[in-house]
Amino acid sequence: MAGSETARALSSVRVRRLIVEQSKRAHVGHIGSALSIADILVALFSGTVDPEVDVFILSKGHAALAQYCVLTELGLMSHETLDTYCGDDSQLGVHPDHTLPGITFSTGSLGHGPSLGAGVALAKRIVGNPGRVFVLMSDAELNEGSVWEAVMFAGHHKLDNLTVILDNNGQQALAPTVDVIDLSGVDRLVQTLGWESRRVDGHDVDELTTALEVNTPGKPLFVIADTLAGKGVSFMERQVKWHYLPVDDAQFEQAMGEIG
Amino acid sequence: MRKQFVSTLIDIANHDERVVLLTADLGFMVLEPFAERHADRFFNVGVAEANMMSLAAGMAHEGMIPFCYSIATFASMRGYEQFRNGAVLHQLPVRIVGIGGGFAYGTAGPTHHALEDIALMRVQPGVAIVAPADDGQVDRALRDHYARPVPMYLRLAKETASHPELDGRFRWGRLEVIGDGDIAIVAIGSMTGVALEVRRQLQAEGIQTAVAVAASIAPAPADDLVALLSSKSACITIEDHRPVGGLGSLVAETIADHGMGVRLVRCGVTDPTGETTGSEEFLRRRNGLDVAGLMAAVRQIGLVPA
Numbered sequence: 001m002a003g004s005e006t007a008r009a010l011s012s013v014r015v016r017r018l019i020v021e022q023s024k025r026a027h028v029g030h031i032g033s034a035l036s037i038a039d040i041l042v043a044l045f046s047g048t049v050d051p052e053v054d055v056f057i058l059s060k061g062h063a064a065l066a067q068y069c070v071l072t073e074l075g076l077m078s079h080e081t082l083d084t085y086c087g088d089d090s091q092l093g094v095h096p097d098h099t100l101p102g103i104t105f106s107t108g109s110l111g112h113g114p115s116l117g118a119g120v121a122l123a124k125r126i127v128g129n130p131g132r133v134f135v136l137m138s139d140a141e142l143n144e145g146s147v148w149e150a151v152m153f154a155g156h157h158k159l160d161n162l163t164v165i166l167d168n169n170g171q172q173a174l175a176p177t178v179d180v181i182d183l184s185g186v187d188r189l190v191q192t193l194g195w196e197s198r199r200v201d202g203h204d205v206d207e208l209t210t211a212l213e214v215n216t217p218g219k220p221l222f223v224i225a226d227t228l229a230g231k232g233v234s235f236m237e238r239q240v241k242w243h244y245l246p247v248d249d250a251q252f253e254q255a256m257g258e259i260g
Numbered sequence: 261m262r263k264q265f266v267s268t269l270i271d272i273a274n275h276d277e278r279v280v281l282l283t284a285d286l287g288f289m290v291l292e293p294f295a296e297r298h299a300d301r302f303f304n305v306g307v308a309e310a311n312m313m314s315l316a317a318g319m320a321h322e323g324m325i326p327f328c329y330s331i332a333t334f335a336s337m338r339g340y341e342q343f344r345n346g347a348v349l350h351q352l353p354v355r356i357v358g359i360g361g362g363f364a365y366g367t368a369g370p371t372h373h374a375l376e377d378i379a380l381m382r383v384q385p386g387v388a389i390v391a392p393a394d395d396g397q398v399d400r401a402l403r404d405h406y407a408r409p410v411p412m413y414l415r416l417a418k419e420t421a422s423h424p425e426l427d428g429r430f431r432w433g434r435l436e437v438i439g440d441g442d443i444a445i446v447a448i449g450s451m452t453g454v455a456l457e458v459r460r461q462l463q464a465e466g467i468q469t470a471v472a473v474a475a476s477i478a479p480a481p482a483d484d485l486v487a488l489l490s491s492k493s494a495c496i497t498i499e500d501h502r503p504v505g506g507l508g509s510l511v512a513e514t515i516a517d518h519g520m521g522v523r524l525v526r527c528g529v530t531d532p533t534g535e536t537t538g539s540e541e542f543l544r545r546r547n548g549l550d551v552a553g554l555m556a557a558v559r560q561i562g563l564v565p566a
Binding site: 055105 | 277280300301303305306308310311313314315316317318319320321322323324326341342345346349350
């Protein structure tokens with residue numbers, strides 16, 4: 001695989017360390033959401049996504065810090081730029097901006113990614129452009145009606161160049177997702193609507209990579225990645241409050257120690 | 261006007277493979293010719309306007325020029341945030357085609373009356389707003405500007421219309437002015453017929469007026485407005501839209517921005533919500549948006565005999 005060298009270069013540990021460092025420096029939250037997708041991004045950007053022809057959309061824009069850290073690790077963003085995260089006059093806000101190299105669409109309002117991705121995938125098919133479209137979304141985004149409009153559309157139109165990865169960390173802003181809208185049966189829902197689906201450990205890069213290689217002609221792919229919000233930092237895991245809170249000095253030391 | 265749209269779009273699509281037509285399940289007896297001629301570039305996305313707007317942004321990102329067709333209310337509002345964060349934020353050539361601006365869907369009731377669509381589109385930066393007065397302007401505007409690299413809102417009437425005075429003229433960011441006089445009537449595309457009839461009737465009384473057709477709402481025809489109003493005593497705007505945020509506001513802002521002293525009267529839809537419904541003709545009349553209503557507004561200014 002073209003990305004095998006990158007695979008060695010891109011490390012979940014280093015990405016997590018950068019996430020916690022930047023979050024501490026900028027005194028900004030959304031750490032839990034960013035840590036949740038670190039391994040998914042590592043799997044995607046270790047050779048699965050071909051930047052020449054593929055399109056990646058971070059539908060859960062509030063976890064953009066994780067993407068900035070991956071871009072930095074890949075050498076596509078400088079550390080100086082990363083250090084502007086959430087500063088004044090910076091392009092690096094909490095949510096990603098399409099004017100940055102490596103970011104195709106600005107996101108931040110939930111539930112837009114699957115529709116944007118379906119549009120790109122449909123256009124690629126009409127025009128005959130190569131490449132796949134990857135959309136990474138949160139489980140809370142499943143609450144948005146537009147997500148289901150897109151899921152129905154992509155299934156009906158057999159957009160097999162479209163892959164949605166669900167960061168299934170079981171938490172949303174105010175409560176566990178199962179207590180807000182229980183969508184634990186999302187596998188069956190998407191299958192009914194014409195999708196191929198896989199459920200994997202969202203912190204196992206090999207398992208993720210294998211699932212992302214699934215190619216079923218005539219069916220878009222829905223990968224349910226079971227994850228832990230705050231993965232890698234014991235006091236953040238499964239804690240709703242770490243959707244918003246920044247870390248203090250003692251928490252920072254403990255977090256960095258645990259990540260390794 | 262919608263049939264002219266489809267006819268012109270088919271012709272454009274014959275020569276430009278980037279053009280694709282999406283509809284949110286509307287356009288019965290209108291869109292079929294496009295669907296037949298360009299089956300591979302026609303998609304009924306279902307009753308899902310929000311998805312349609314983001315699909316279009318995604319397609320435009322890949323180099324296509326998507327037209328998103330629905331009734332003006334749904335087209336402009338149901339996927340508004342998707343349009344804002346998609347086509348507008350990324351400045352992509354997505355075209356919203358809103359059918360039946362104003363009271364065109366009269367008896368369908370208030371859910372189908374597009375009375376604030378222009379206001380919504382005007383506040384979005386970089387969005388072009390085109391509201392043609394007749395089929396000739398639809399054809400000209402589309403042929404000359406369909407490929408511009410900006411998002412666009414096209415506000416179309418349902419029925420066919422033709423104003424020989426315009427002779428199909430449409431220019432980006434410009435007014436089309438017919439006649440001259442001490443009073444200017446500035447009309448949005450769909451109210452052009454009323455304005456021209458009032459001009460004819462006043463002319464019969466020996467009173468000259470200028471009728472300015474504002475089919476290019478955005479980019480705003482600011483320079484033309486300043487030039488027009490600098491020699492006028494009064495200006496009357498007429499639009500089948502709320503008086504806030506639309507043509508009347510645009511002219512008021514232009515007058516204020518340029519420190520002009522011209523008297524302005526804004527005619528628009530003043531019905532409160534919860535009013536009874538009826539035909540387009542009835543609803544226009546009730547809001548003073550017919551010939552008698554506009555004539556009364558002109559006479560109230562006091563520059564012409566009552």
